[in-house]
Amino acid sequence: MNATTAAPKAPGKDAEKDASMQKQKAMMAAHYDRLTDAPQSGAKVCSTFVPGNLNELIACFGLLNNLPEVNAIQNGLRRTSGQFVLEAEKIGHSEDVCTYVKSDIGMMAKGNLAPNGRKFPDPDVLLLSYTGCFTFMKWFELLREQFDCETIMLHTPYMADGRITPNMLEYMVKQLKEEVIPKLERVSGVKFDIDQLRERLKKSAQAEEDLVHVLQTARNRPSPIDAYFGGIYYIGPIFGAFRGTDDAVEYYRFLRAEVDARLAAGLGPVTPEGDLGKERYRLVVEGPPNYTNFRQFWKMFYDEGAVVVASSYTKVGGVYDFGFRHDPDKPLETLAEYCLSVYTNRNLPMRIDMLVNYLEDYAADGLLINSIKSCNSFSAGQLLMMREIEKRSGKPAAFIESDLVDPRYFSAANIKNRLESYFQMIEQRRAGARSAA
Amino acid sequence: MLETAMPETAAIIDHATALFEDLNFGAARDWKAAVPGRKVVGYLPIYVPRELIHAAGMLPLGIVGGGDQLEVIHGDAYYQSYICRIPRSTIELGVSGRLDFVDAMLFPSICDVMRNLSGMWKLMFPQVYTRYFDVPQNYRDDIGGNYYVNELAELRHELGALRGAPITDAELNLSIDAYNENRRLVNELYGYRIAQPWQVPAAEVYLLMRAGLVLPVDEHSAMLRDYLAAARRTARPRRDNCRIVLTGVFCEQPPLNLIKSLELSGCYVVDDDLLLVTRWLTADVPTGGDPLRNLALAFLHHSESTAAKYEPSQKEKGQHLVRAVRRSNAEGVIFASPSFCDPALLDRPMLQHVLSAAGVPYVAFKYAENSGQMQPIREQAGTFADSIKLWSEQ
Numbered sequence: 010m011n012a013t014t015a016a017p018k019a020p021g022k023d024a025e026k027d028a029s030m031q032k033q034k035a036m037m038a039a040h041y042d043r044l045t046d047a048p049q050s051g052a053k054v055c056s057t058f059v060p061g062n063l064n065e066l067i068a069c070f071g072l073l074n075n076l077p078e079v080n081a082i083q084n085g086l087r088r089t090s091g092q093f094v095l096e097a098e099k100i101g102h103s104e105d106v107c108t109y110v111k112s113d114i115g116m117m118a119k120g121n122l123a124p125n126g127r128k129f130p131d132p133d134v135l136l137l138s139y140t141g142c143f144t145f146m147k148w149f150e151l152l153r154e155q156f157d158c159e160t161i162m163l164h165t166p167y168m169a170d171g172r173i174t175p176n177m178l179e180y181m182v183k184q185l186k187e188e189v190i191p192k193l194e195r196v197s198g199v200k201f202d203i204d205q206l207r208e209r210l211k212k213s214a215q216a217e218e219d220l221v222h223v224l225q226t227a228r229n230r231p232s233p234i235d236a237y238f239g240g241i242y243y244i245g246p247i248f249g250a251f252r253g254t255d256d257a258v259e260y261y262r263f264l265r266a267e268v269d270a271r272l273a274a275g276l277g278p279v280t281p282e283g284d285l286g287k288e289r290y291r292l293v294v295e296g297p298p299n300y301t302n303f304r305q306f307w308k309m310f311y312d313e314g315a316v317v318v319a320s321s322y323t324k325v326g327g328v329y330d331f332g333f334r335h336d337p338d339k340p341l342e343t344l345a346e347y348c349l350s351v352y353t354n355r356n357l358p359m360r361i362d363m364l365v366n367y368l369e370d371y372a373a374d375g376l377l378i379n380s381i382k383s384c385n386s387f388s389a390g391q392l393l394m395m396r397e398i399e400k401r402s403g404k405p406a407a408f409i410e411s412d413l414v415d416p417r418y419f420s421a422a423n424i425k426n427r428l429e430s431y432f433q434m435i436e437q438r439r440a441g442a443r444s445a446a
Numbered sequence: 447m448l449e450t451a452m453p454e455t456a457a458i459i460d461h462a463t464a465l466f467e468d469l470n471f472g473a474a475r476d477w478k479a480a481v482p483g484r485k486v487v488g489y490l491p492i493y494v495p496r497e498l499i500h501a502a503g504m505l506p507l508g509i510v511g512g513g514d515q516l517e518v519i520h521g522d523a524y525y526q527s528y529i530c531r532i533p534r535s536t537i538e539l540g541v542s543g544r545l546d547f548v549d550a551m552l553f554p555s556i557c558d559v560m561r562n563l564s565g566m567w568k569l570m571f572p573q574v575y576t577r578y579f580d581v582p583q584n585y586r587d588d589i590g591g592n593y594y595v596n597e598l599a600e601l602r603h604e605l606g607a608l609r610g611a612p613i614t615d616a617e618l619n620l621s622i623d624a625y626n627e628n629r630r631l632v633n634e635l636y637g638y639r640i641a642q643p644w645q646v647p648a649a650e651v652y653l654l655m656r657a658g659l660v661l662p663v664d665e666h667s668a669m670l671r672d673y674l675a676a677a678r679r680t681a682r683p684r685r686d687n688c689r690i691v692l693t694g695v696f697c698e699q700p701p702l703n704l705i706k707s708l709e710l711s712g713c714y715v716v717d718d719d720l721l722l723v724t725r726w727l728t729a730d731v732p733t734g735g736d737p738l739r740n741l742a743l744a745f746l747h748h749s750e751s752t753a754a755k756y757e758p759s760q761k762e763k764g765q766h767l768v769r770a771v772r773r774s775n776a777e778g779v780i781f782a783s784p785s786f787c788d789p790a791l792l793d794r795p796m797l798q799h800v801l802s803a804a805g806v807p808y809v810a811f812k813y814a815e816n817s818g819q820m821q822p823i824r825e826q827a828g829t830f831a832d833s834i835k836l837w838s839e840q
Contacts, residue, residue: 101798103783103791105528105812110792139583139756143558146583146756147792153760154796162583162756164590167561169578176600180593184584356578357565382528385788389533390562392524397569410526 024281024304029264030242036260038125040250044073045127053197056132056152059326061140061165061348065209065253065335066189070197074250075132077148081112083124085300085414093119094415107144108383108415110151117155131156134196136189140165141325141353142386161192165348171359173349181345207337209253214334216247219261221329223268227318228371231288233271235278237298237317238307248326253335280311289314290435293367295321295360295394296379296387299411302419306411309425313432317377319367321360324352328363353386361397368402374435376406377428382418405438407431454676455650458669462653465660466702469516469539473660474507475547485608488545489552490536490560491697492754493726494579495598495741500663501613501621502605507548508659508723511535514701514816524566530786531814532698533563540571550575550608552601556697556754557789575608577601583756585746594742602738618737624663626730631670632658633725638674640716640774644684645677648692648715649706655721685714688834691776692718693767694794696752698784700813703820708780711824712831716774719752726750753789764800771806777834780827781810807834 026034047054055072057063059079067074084090093115094108100118102111116122121129137149139162146162153160163184166177190201223243227236234240243264251257271277277285281304292310294317299306310317324330328350336343352360364376376398380388395406409427412418465473478484485504489496496506512518512535520541521534539545551574553564564578580597582590606612635654639646654673658666687709696719708715729748732740751757751766771779779801783790794810801808809830811823 101795103794103812105786106788106791143556143561143754144788144792147753147789150757150763150796151792154763154799157760160758160760162758164583164756166580166593167555167578169561169564169580174600176593176596180582180584180589183589183592187586187589188584356568357562358568360565361569380526382526385529385558385562385786388526389529389559390524390566392526393566393569 025279025283026281027267027279029260029267030279032260032263033242033245036246036251036256037249040073041123041125044075044129045123045125047073047130053133054130055134055136055193055196057136057138058142058145059248060142060351060353061138061163062248062252062326063136063138063163063189063344063348064250065206065213066185066193066344067136068209068253069202069205070193070199072134072193072197075129076249077113077152078109079249080116080123080129081109081414082300084112084116086303087124088301088416089116090301090414091416106383107148108413110144110148112414113148114151132158134158134193135160136163136193137161138163138165138348140348141351144386159192159196161189163189163348165354167356168349168354168359169356171356173346177349178342178345181348182341185341185344203340206340210335210337210340210343212255212258213253214336216252216257216261217327217329217334219265220244220247222265223261224319224323224330226268226272227316229272230291230372231275231277231285232291232316232318233268233276233278235280235285235310235317236323237294237320238280238303238310239278240317240320240323241298244323244326278316281307282311285311285314285316287314288316290432291316291318291371291373292375292377293317293319293364293371293373294377294379295364295391297322297325297381297384297413298379299419300414301412301416302421305421306419306424309421309428313428315428315432318371318373321352321364324363326351328352328355357390357394361394361401364394364398365401368398368404373404374438375404375431376402377431378406378408380408380410382410382412383415384413405431405434407434454679455673458673458676459650459653462650462657462669466653466656467515469512470544471507471547471660474505477505477662478547483609485549486547487550487552487605488548489579489723490554490556490563492554492556492722492752493581493749494552494554494723495601495745496663496723497618497621497625497731497737497741498598498602498605498613500624501617502609504549504605504609505662508721509536509539509545510656510659510697510699510721511815512538513699514703514818516816518816528786529559530698530784531816532784533559535815536563537566537570540567548574550577550605552577552579554579555581557787559788560697575604577604581745585758587743587746591739591742591746594745595738598738598741615737619733622731622737622740623733624667626733628658628663628667628670629725629727630730631667631674635670635674636717636725638677643687643689643714643716644682648709648718649702651715652702652705652720655724658724659721685712686835687712687714688778688831689714689716689774689776690831691716691767691770691774691779692720692782693770693779693797694781694783694787694790695720696722696754696790698787698815700782701815701817704782704813704817704823707820707824708827711828712835713780713827716776717770719750722750722752753793764797767797768800768804768806771801771804777807778830779806779808780830781808783810783812785812785814807837
């Protein structure tokens with residue numbers, strides 16, 4: 010690196026976390042306890058996915074949601090996913106396919122233990138809110154084969170032309186009314202109460218408002234948050250089991266106050282090794298992170314003073330920053346609109362528009378794409394996206410590759426080299442701009 | 447090497463081979479040039495309702511990548527190494543000008559790669575009408591059916607706008623009739639192969655189906671009629687091959703040599719999921735009443751099962767493959783999947799479990815459309831064929 014490189018921070022043993030991160034961690038732990046207590050408590054469990062999850066609806070039936078991708082992420086962060094992926098490959102799953110799926114299959118084959126060390130309950134119902142990723146459909150067929158329980162498919166059409174048509178909405182609302190709700194009533198034994206759904210949707214909108222405020226604080230210099238590595242903590246409750254709950258409302262109110270305080274104090278984001286210090290690079294990131302080496306990956310950024318000011322990954326469970334809020338006045342339509350508009354259900358031109366917009370709006374130095382080996386939904390087309398975004402924004406872009414939860418595809422040296430080259434490129438652009446001025 | 451075709455069928459297969467090898471789509475270009483104002487609509491696997499395109503007076507052109515004869519230079523710059531080959535060779539076809547005569551492109555709902563390719567096409571070829579063709583994964587007439595009818599209506603409207611005049615019901619019913627006839631002939635050929643696979647080698651069936659992707663439907667039907675008549679007139683030698691169903695090949699195509707290699711290694715292919723668009727609908731579509739409703743109901747209730755379609759019933763999952771085995775008196779199944787093909791590879795373990803429960807032996811391997819080395823595949827398929835022969839002798 011050049012002479013302006015910041016000195017690496019000494020690695021700390023325990024990651025520093027701000028209060029909201031601690032709070033989020035406690036919420037997630039409590040949810041896992043509720044899930045693993047289900048056989049004793051009698052609670053019924055609904056497995057479903059993050060993008061397009063119908064948490065408010067599921068909760069109306071008293072069901073607990075279990076999210077297989079979140080379990081895979083937990084296994085990635087705990088470094089157990091590697092063995093689970095290998096286990097799945099041993100029992101016949103291809104090395105070419107999604108590692109979330111294989112981590113999940115492998116985890117089930119190895120005892121199906123939750124992060125709290127206790128066994129996950131078998132799901133009572135699989136709710137396939139099929140949006141943004143073809144693999145979800147196959148994943149749920151695999152889960153159904155394993156558990157042989159009721160499976161509900163909610164097909165979300167793809168936003169291929171950049172708009173939601175009345176036909177799409179009508180199709181989805183009809184599925185909700187005539188397929189999803191009756192089956193959830195049957196599984197749960199609870200009658201659907203639309204007023205309860207409205208109440209939950211009100212709470213969702215409240216939390217969404219605070220989340221957007223938090224994410225948009227990154228427009229400031231310095232940004233008080235990291236909208237990718239830190240952002241993953243921030244989206245946990247709303248993308249997971251908590252949207253539509255008092256817990257989520259309280260969490261996002263708390264988070265907003267915390268971030269506003271950092272902003273008022275002129276502070277940058279909290280990293281696992283404390284305050285970031287000087288903000289040197291502002292990036293927009295496209296694509297999911299690597300979870301098996303999450304902290305090492307993050308360190309490559311904060312050691313250089315690089316802050317992610319906006320990211321697409323923090324929109325996979327819902328895009329709220331262009332105005333959408335769950336609307337209690339049209340409860341089923343709003344669920345449909347939510348499912349239709351998640352990030353990976355948007356066509357490539359829309360994704361490009363969004364990222365170009367972020368580069369401008371958040372005054373970023375450039376775009377970084379972390380291309381995920383086993384996620385075609387995100388990855389197919391990213392090289393063209395990169396070119397288009399560079400062309401339209403005039404800002405430099407870089408491309409790195411890793412995987413979600415398969416440690417075999419995280420090459421620290423390669424990624425670090427590319428990042429260092431990228432930061433040098435930004436410096437050169439800056440120097441060029443200064444001399445031109 | 448493929449067994450030398452009989453003289454009468456040889457000329458037909460030579461024509462089909464020439465169409466297959468022509469990566470500039472000369473036949474479709476000639477068709478378009480023959481009458482001013484004609485239009486060509488490209489489509490990718492697995493299925494689009496070609497009846498709508500035909501009814502607009504346009505030529506549906508099936509595009510299934512570049513195969514093993516296309517050198518991919520530009521296409522690789524658009525895709526990471528861990529993405530299958532068909533999108534990169536399709537991009538190559540586009541960037542190299544081989545599709546410059548195509549007026550519209552349809553990208554069916556099959557996987558995330560194909561889905562995203564539709565967006566790439568919009569960006570790279572803005573002058574081409576590009577549509578992602580979504581199909582329902584809900585099979586109730588009043589839910590998925592209504593949705594699909596409206597999607598078809600939108601496509602019909604847009605194709606009508608492209609030609610400058612709306613597509614009438616009468617035109618659509620005539621086209622439905624033409625494709626019903628074509629599917630009957632395709633099914634007759636597949637049925638003939640089941641009865642006497644030595645008479646219709648898999649590579650020849652494949653070339654005939656490929657011809658159906660580039661020829662106008664009536665020409666293709668005539669070709670099938672001629673081939674069937676010619677094939678029935680002369681007996682070919684029968685080999686002591688086992689009978690297999692080939693599956694997983696519904697999108698990116700295996701090289702022709704791979705198909706030939708299977709038969710050379712002792713396997714008669716008696717059923718397959720190659721080029722499913724030619725026989726996606728499994729029953730005639732009625733030619734009276736509302737044609738869009740008829741096409742929609744055929745899709746919901748009389749269409750093939752494949753990895754890109756949701757199977758609502760656990761009991762029914764994979765049974766289409768067991769039925770294919772029983773219907774064709776097959777002795778085993780070969781899973782051939784393109785590398786990095788999510789639908790085929792994610793489906794495979796479930797299908798294998800179903801086959802195991804039904805006592806059907808299987809073997810699996812991967813390929814790419816440009817795979818060049820066939821020896822490992824011959825060895826694997828040959829060993830599989832031998833093992834079947836040994837078991838059947840017991």
